[in-house]
Amino acid sequence: MKLGPLNHVGVATPSIPESIAFYRDVMGATEIHEPFDMPAQGVKVCFVDTPAQDGGQGTQIELIEPLGEDSPIHGFLKANPKGGQHHMCYEVPDIHVAKAEFEAMGKKVLGEPRIGAHGTLIFFVHPKDMGGVLTEIMETPKDG
Incomplete structure (x- = not known):
């Protein structure tokens, strides 16, 4: 199994507005996307982009609040x-191939692929099988 790039870090929060203020005022967020509800997953989501360093790419933070x-x-x-940190999300080119490979390695896949906050298919792998970190696997968006 070869994971693609880190897409985002998921951060659970009791208040998206308070977290937005933190990432804007303390962490220097470069872009704050409009929050939106994901009723099927029981969450409100807001993506925040952090600054790039030394010509590199910044990191996207997914703020997650209960809905x-x-x-x-x-x-x-x-x-x-x-x-706090809820999960890390990595991209893969084909979600179904990735799911089969994780299962073949004996990793506990949590549920079937479903549409995630980026509009692409995702699934989660249990933290006990991923070094203690809940890991989201996301099919690379077709638009890059």
């Missing part, structure tokens, strides 16, 4: 009331 009482993020925020 409704059934949100899977509630459990994370109960254990981490101020929020």
Whole structure:
């Protein structure tokens, strides 16, 4: 299995507006995208772009806030009331091939591929099989 580039780091937060202020005022965010609801996943999402360094590329942060009482993020925020890193997301060229390869390695894939916040197919791999980090696998967007 060869993962593609890191696409984003997911950060659970009890308040997207407060997190936006932090990334803008403290971390120097270069772009703050419009927050949007993802009812099927029980979250509100906002992408924040951090500055590039030395001609490189910045990192995209996915802020994730619970949307409704059934949100899977509630459990994370109960254990981490101020929020924190929730997952890391890597790109792959073919989501179905990647899923089959993870399963063939004995990794616990959480659910079937579904549409994620970037509008492409995603799935998650359990932290116990990924060095303690919940890992999102995302099919590379067709527009790059």
